[in-house]
Amino acid sequence: MTRRGAIGSAALATAAATLPLTLSDAEAVNNGGPATVDPKKVTPRSLPPFRPVPAGKADAMTLPQGYRYQTLAPWGEVFTADGREIGFNHDFIGYFPIDMLEGGSSSTDALLTINHEYVNALFVGGDTKERTGAQIEAEMRAMGVSVVRVRKEGREWRIVPDARNRRIDAMTEIELTGPARGSAAVKGATTVRGTIGNCSGGQTPWGTLLTCEENVDGYTKAWPGTGYDAMHQGWVTEIDPFDPAWMPKKRTAMGRFRHENAAVTVAKDGRMVVYMGDDMQDACIYKFVSRGRYDPANRAANRDLLADGDLYVANFGNGSWVLLDYAKNKKLQEARAADGKALFANQADVLADARASALAVGGTPVDRPEDIEIHPRTGEVYASLTNNAKHGNYFGQIIKFRETGDDWTAQTFLWDVFAVGGPQSGFSSPDNLVFDPYGNLWMVTDNSDLSTNPIKAYHGNNAMFFFATEGPNAGKAHRFAIGPVDAEMTGPVWSPDGKTLFVSIQHPGEDSESLDKLTSSFGARPGSRIPRPTLVAIEGFPGWRV
Template identity: 75%
Template structure:
């Protein structure tokens, strides 16, 4: 049971309701209320006098017991709302020039990767980094002003707005800013990308070894050797939208590896990791040093996968590590018996016997990987409720997955699950699992999406509700939001609302700086439901004198130990 002092603290915490609506401009703004620190004694003091306190690590209680902020109320404000004592700053909005050749930040930010500028020298800078920003898709009303049949010029414009931005940032004089760097660049729908693995040169990709572009860039992952894994999700819609552009749908839908530190290294599509609606790739190491990546197929009644490399990670050989994801084995999860099932045409007879009518469903490993969803279901992979982000706990190594929802089966609120691999080894082929948190009015959240752990092992989650404002069962929710969850202790799995996004937007791609003092989060598709460009539903991050909302990053500061 919770001790009496902690109960008293929580009673005070939950009885005090405070909403802060902080509209964002081009500069930082500061919220104005109370921040609760980590230590119990200081927490009680702060609850009484409102003073932000930096915890003494020697006195720190379990960071899993109480959040270090006062949870906020739901809101429908057209702003990023954060707790008292925290501040927000807009960074790298859509359309901002940032490269030597005049390229601008792409549209609809999603995954954000933080690569300390000194990472390759063993450093962990928390004030200077290369950020990678995924750009998932475009809103044709805002990019070109045409929602009907695209003109060739509009198609070209849209193809330049997707992909990835690599952006150098630095914190100076209390604010983050973009700084010039020859590594600042865009990967878009025109970029040359090499195919690696079993699908390279196969008939299913028309013999291609190099393809054009990376699109549908949803979430992603980072490797221990300092590369980005950008995940291609909803790629099929472009076949019609970009008709006549040369777009090849089968060339998309993969995990693409990009080296933010080396512009000369051609990005690689890792076909051994399968083709489906990739949400992200959560990378960890097995007990023997092999690389393991967990991935979800973001669609109703689709599956969760695990890729295990053939080679082993060598911390002294970055060049060799950059080839590790070229070869490996792909597995699908069977939650009915807690097992990982190998998706290998030569080794799994179910794949050889699978039929589409009278015809074999697959005739080669390349075909298995190119339609991994069909292969997964053919071997008994468990269909789940829209698997979005998957992340690995930094200490326990338990794996957490956000299952967003599944209206086909009446699951409108979603849930977060977690599993433990046998013997704690990521390469194990058996696991046990359970529910970590349920969405719904009783928990305050719905439709969990991207996840991130802080250094203590607390879980942070952002939501992905597309029907807020129209679905009466979600009236309790307010705009899409970010929540904090203890992963241990008496409040394990309990959701505490930390931030709320603007109108029609998702908050996506959260990532902490190494010192935990800055949380970067993307604001995606504000004003998404706009029908009249002269009367947008949101004006969030619009340029001065305009109304058009802009996707952007937001840097949130005010965590324990932070100083302006």
Template identity: 75%
Template sequence: MSEPSTDSGLWHRLLSTQITRRRALGTALGTAAAVSLPVAFSDAQAAANNGAPVGTDPKAVSPRAFPPFTPIEPTGADTLTLPRGYRFQVLAPWGEPFTESGRTIGFNHDYIGYFPLDLHEGGRSSTDALLTINHEYVNPMFVGGDTKGRGAEQIRAEMEAVGVSVVRVRKGRQGWSVVPDPRNRRIDALTPVELTGPVRGTPAVKGATTVKGTVGNCSGGQTPWGTLLTCEENVDGYTKSWEGSGYEAMHQGWVTEIDPFDPQWTPKKRTGMGRFRHENAAVTLAPDGRVVVYMGDDMQDSCIYKFVSKGSYTPGNRAAGRDLLESGDLYVANFGNGSWVLLDYDRNKKLQEARTGDRPMFTSQAEVLADARAAALAVGGTPVDRPEDIEVHPRTGDIYAALTNNSKHGNFFGQIIRWTEKGSDPSALSFLWEVFAYGGPQSGFASPDNLVFDPYGNLWMVTDNSDLSTNPIKAYHGNNAMFFFPTEGPNAGRAYRFAVGPVDAELTGPVFSPDGKTLFLSVQHPGEDSESLDKLRSSFGAQAGSQVPRPTLVAIEGFPGWRGA
């Protein structure tokens, strides 16, 4: 999730209202009482083993007052540094063969989806699962080896290294391992993907109904019926890079739904969710069963959205569930008055009146969705500071969003915000919000990125500091890291450092096994700032006899877990 470049044209229209770490708007729930404060390591050590009460229902489980580990100090070491009592195992690194046909794991791991193998039998296996791994982008120095030209062979190597890997993993006496399975497969930039929804077959996508591949796969989400939503983020740069390959930028930048259990089911791009730099897809259900998906547009001065399905989900009806995201309403958040604004050409007059010079900005709903960022800003969506991951609290239903940073406005450290929908209904059209935690030296973290909750309702966060050598973060932060936050009680919003990544790497895509005993985590782009293969800055994940670093997934163990999961 490296910071995206600035767009031009229709995608680069900014309004004057912005959320920054210095300006919380008047609809906040209250003052920033939950602002992160430094945590004394001695105090944290004394409480490190004080776990929360254990229950079988996440909504009945009390949150932890302190983390279940002894917090660690910042470091610049070229390894994955963990607290005492925790250990990690490299799993599914880039280039590892894992399919019957010999396909290899893709490059630059990001979001991880955990799908228990017995999910559709009502089970929640914590030892046997299909994992989906997003592969965000490639570094030509490592993939294909050509750092200058883009010949056909180089382009194909890059196209085959992005997308998604579906990987079966199982835990045995020797730990976790990738196991053979006919469902193991790669969905890459060459895989046929069907367009669905209002943009399908329209001039906005040059009449296409089926397109080539999914790229820029950043974060994502999982649906109640057991499919992956993989999010296409930084897609524009490939147009020039892959010139001559048939790549079409307008065919990318969507949310793509993939069924990890069914290789015969064609992946679907859900155009009703809009086209922008999709970071994530946080899925929840409204009281009436409609599916609500919260999404962030990872770019400075861009917006937060939610999609509300037209139909309702019936638990157990998997076949019908796979059609639910084809139609629905897309909204953008206005933090100035705490409202959700509808992005519908026929029902929102502002979209009909929006103009570029003397020409209409939009003439159809397909055009609105294909340039959702411009539409959002035209109707009063609030530009925020790089909205990356968004997640829904499992106990309270509150929504948390990581606003990574915005150097345009001097916000180098970022913040985490949260909001409550009216009536605790995700489909509501108004909300109240507040700042949950500020980044900075006082809190010990900067540039919040991916978020994940444990069943106790505590928040875990990883950071996205793209260049620690040239910004004011390096002095206190160390390498990119993972933090734990209580979400309730006297320590709510305080940051406790759990893990520190290798040199140049981001830690991305965290997900827990259902029993809470394993945390799967991606180590993305270790050694990315290396000058050449002869001057490597990292060797993390390298094969035996090699120093070349490899992006990889790791399985972290040592957690106390919870009963009844």
């Protein structure tokens, strides 16, 4: 299973930027300056806080002058008391300050949650035509999520022992909640085994992870004899990193499709709203609205909020959200397959095939909706549409939309194109997004065919870009970082003080033909050339200030 203009001038590089650039500014923040910033109290500027780097193809992590990185939590590192190892192909990273449940926001001590999307058989268990049961088990153990406590000690981040360090993998028992629980759509199951295909995700205000299950269907043939059931996968799974005794929950009310992410926010009336993308060509964008309301003083109750709610699909033709409710939407009741058979018999069926449900009611197919994030200042929702070769969209774009009345539960919205990929802009195939508190957008790319597609020759390796979202340079891309050969950078997340940016380095060397013909050695152990997926902790940022 596999997933397959931005060089700034010297004038731009030396101009005033959103973040402080001078040494004196950096020292002021580092010595007692504010650790956090209220995004509504700052005025963002339109230039990057670094000198952009040119495109490159080196087997290295390339950063602007003044920035540095360290590798952290690479695949195969033992980190639990019972000898479990960090999983393979890191993706979404959740940052949970160790003091979060007490109202704190530590920027030097945290539980990180790391998604592990899939495995490369060449590196995990050995590449054989007839895979053994042991190899299949190794693959199942290498997927899922790692919960890892990390602490900054001096200039270095380190994994530290903690009873909460653990692995949730393809064999972990997980509870189903919501309308599909116990239904025929999931073959009567109330608990299932495992979470896999863990792509991007999200974090809730009450301190839980939403890990998103994306490409899950192919494992029925890949893992014969294991009892794997694809209908038990493809959901959003909620995990409490602080409470190992709390069984993870698959939230079936949020629908089953190729989940890329879960962008979480609290609406004006206290209901939870989650925006999600279905990462495939001609698929849709969704919104989930809880029925219950968030109570900051009742974490136990909040952990049940996502079990019940309404799922909507976006119609970009008229800027509306269409409810996917079997009892209320006649189009779902009347939907028929080519042979005339009803597509859905109840709400469980609707949710278990949310993609078919979305198309049946007029959801708009778009070009591979990957990450979706919410602007911290404006409340606008940004979505990366990676590409769609079927329609000649090889470079992708980033769109944004604003809910009517600035209410995330609204039934209508207006939308616009924020940035378009291609040689003229310098980037291609936008993937994961992350905002800093000033409202600047940072984006990583997902070009899986750079070595074979000549129209993307300008791009170099997958990269990370900075965009201002307001002002005269809004939507212009500035290249901040470049990943190693064959790799994607995924799942970026900031520490609360803005001094560390954690990024996953996924599948370096993926196009290697064999272990003696490796295309990358990034993240390899000393004395080895075998590349390893890993996190990198990037520093050199002065931190947030008002």
